[in-house]
Amino acid sequence: MTKWTRAPAALLLALACATTAGILAPDTTLSPGQSISSDNGRYLLVMQGDGNLVYYRTTDWAARWHSHTYGNPGAFAPMQGDGNLVVYTGAGTPVWNSQTSGNPGAYLAAQDDGNLVIYGSGRALWNIGADVVIGDPQLAGDVVGRDLAISGLGSLGHTGMFDGSSVVEVLDEGSNAILYESLASFKARSAYWGTASPNNPNHLLNKCFKTACLQPADFEDIGARMALVKRAFQAYLIGADYTYGQHYTSAQPMVWGRVAQRGLYRCDTFIINVYEKTADDEGTGSIYPVPQLWLDRNRDLKSDVILPSKLFDKMKGWN
Numbered sequence: 001m002t003k004w005t006r007a008p009a010a011l012l013l014a015l016a017c018a019t020t021a022g023i024l025a026p027d028t029t030l031s032p033g034q035s036i037s038s039d040n041g042r043y044l045l046v047m048q049g050d051g052n053l054v055y056y057r058t059t060d061w062a063a064r065w066h067s068h069t070y071g072n073p074g075a076f077a078p079m080q081g082d083g084n085l086v087v088y089t090g091a092g093t094p095v096w097n098s099q100t101s102g103n104p105g106a107y108l109a110a111q112d113d114g115n116l117v118i119y120g121s122g123r124a125l126w127n128i129g130a131d132v133v134i135g136d137p138q139l140a141g142d143v144v145g146r147d148l149a150i151s152g153l154g155s156l157g158h159t160g161m162f163d164g165s166s167v168v169e170v171l172d173e174g175s176n177a178i179l180y181e182s183l184a185s186f187k188a189r190s191a192y193w194g195t196a197s198p199n200n201p202n203h204l205l206n207k208c209f210k211t212a213c214l215q216p217a218d219f220e221d222i223g224a225r226m227a228l229v230k231r232a233f234q235a236y237l238i239g240a241d242y243t244y245g246q247h248y249t250s251a252q253p254m255v256w257g258r259v260a261q262r263g264l265y266r267c268d269t270f271i272i273n274v275y276e277k278t279a280d281d282e283g284t285g286s287i288y289p290v291p292q293l294w295l296d297r298n299r300d301l302k303s304d305v306i307l308p309s310k311l312f313d314k315m316k317g318w319n
Helices: 009-017 183-188 224-238 267-276 292-300 308-316
Strands: 019-021 028-030 035-037 043-047 053-057 062-066 077-079 086-088 094-097 107-110 116-120 123-127 143-146 158-162 167-170 178-181 192-196 204-208 219-223 240-242 263-265
Touching (some): 035 107, 178 224, 267 308
Parallel strands (some): 240 263
16 A cells, blocks of 8 residues: 555656646556646646556645556556546556546546546546545635734734635735635635634525616525625625725625725625625615524624634634
């Protein structure tokens, strides 16, 4: 087992000039010592010199998957034109395959979520499943935190909300304070705290998430978790300015008699405002009943001095 559970040091040194990003295209081959990596660099598929094809998580060099073909020095792995990924010995004998032949043009992708996938005709033909990393968000509405990237103020923290694929957050950057970035980018900026998954009830809501809410057709029935995602994107489309204070202004769509209003936020008050859309909506009640526990939790977020670290700790306490 030691031949594949961790990447050999000599192999890691050799990869500096042998790694390509993302894709193993049809009719291309991984020869011994060659590899492909996910775009974020966290996952690496290596055709090892011992004949084993191994997919590593580079943060700890644990093997997520391997072909069980070690003991075949000189083996190579072509992504064949017929759609089959095959490991051949140096003598040309197949010792493993993905059983996806009959799909010309299929290709292999090393993904940022840790999944290793063969795609053909727009669908996944074979995959190992996404990597569930302890501390990473899994559900839309999960809140992630990290140190504030300012010397001496790191413990005050910075927070963002996971929307199922990206992190939406407020930063003092550019003309719109609301920004989207990858989870990997969020984590790379400063020390990562992990995830608060606030055990949201998924009660039904009737809300408008457009930039102009002028007629009944603009409103939709939607579950609370997806409402978080849509509210964040609505505020992003309307736009917002940054403030260092804890008092905020909600980004509001155009309605009869009122033009759209840009928001005024910092990272923690933006999340509070997004969550308000699943509770009392700043004093406007829902036509559907909202769980009292959820109303109480949302109000508790504003019950004392608001800080990113306090927000994160409170939400972790809701798990």
